[in-house]
Each structure stands twice: as C-alpha cells, then as structure tokens.
Amino acid sequence: MLTLETKTVSLPRLNGLSPTLESTMLKIMEEVGELAQVIGKFRGLSGERAVLEEAQIARAIVSELLDVAQTATSMMFVIEDMYGIDMEDEVYKHVDKLRRKGYLA
Structure with a gap:
C-alpha cells in the first residue's frame, strides 16, 4: 500500500501592497533570477x-526558492482579488x- 506524505507551506498575504499582474510577474522573474544565480555559483556555472559549505548553499537556495514561492503566492492573491477566482x-x-498525470496516488 502506498502512503502519500504531504507537507504544507502557508505563505501570508502581504499587507500594504497594491501589486498588479505585471509588477508581480516582474518580481517573480527577479526572484527566479536570484535563485538561478545562487545555483549557478554553487555549480560554478558563472x-x-x-566558497560556502554545502549546508549554507542549500539554505541560500531554499531562501531564494521561498522568495519565488511567496511572490507566486502573491500573484495568486492578486488574481483572486482582481477576478474573483x-x-x-x-x-x-x-x-x-x-x-491524473500520475504524480500523486
């Protein structure tokens, strides 16, 4: 029997911001670029x-990845507010x- 483990990350709605779809997309691109930069340095691509320890690099990657997730979540809030989705x-x-695609049981 296959057991499915789930993890939940709950990201807050940021207060005091009035993002648009365009500004949020630009922010996502910026954050993805920062994530790519950290991974590139780790892999020597640039x-x-x-010269960081592997654990420090992993934490830097996670930090940038969470910035991407937060910004994507913000975009979902923007769409929800603007279009009532x-x-x-x-x-x-x-x-x-x-x-349906077989990624989950």
Whole structure:
C-alpha cells in the first residue's frame, strides 16, 4: 500500500501592497533570477565557485526558492482579488490534474 506524505507551506498575504499582474510577474522573474544565480555559483556555472559549505548553499537556495514561492503566492492573491477566482477551488483542480498525470496516488 502506498502512503502519500504531504507537507504544507502557508505563505501570508502581504499587507500594504497594491501589486498588479505585471509588477508581480516582474518580481517573480527577479526572484527566479536570484535563485538561478545562487545555483549557478554553487555549480560554478558563472565562472566562480561559492566558497560556502554545502549546508549554507542549500539554505541560500531554499531562501531564494521561498522568495519565488511567496511572490507566486502573491500573484495568486492578486488574481483572486482582481477576478474573483476561487483559489482554493483552483488548487483542488490542480491536485486532481497531478493525480491524473500520475504524480500523486
């Protein structure tokens, strides 16, 4: 029998911001670029090698990845507010899609 382990990350709605779809997309691109930069340094892709310990590099990657996730979550809030999309319903549809593709049991 296959047991499915789930983990939940809950990211807060940021207060005091009025992001647009465009500004949020630009921010996602910026954060993805920073993630790529950290990974590139770790792998020596930019001609330089990070002189950090592996655990420090992993934490830097996670930090940048969480910035990407937070910004993507912010975009979901923007879409929800602007267009009245039920994001919880969309998440369930997405999980169903993952099941149909065989990524989830």
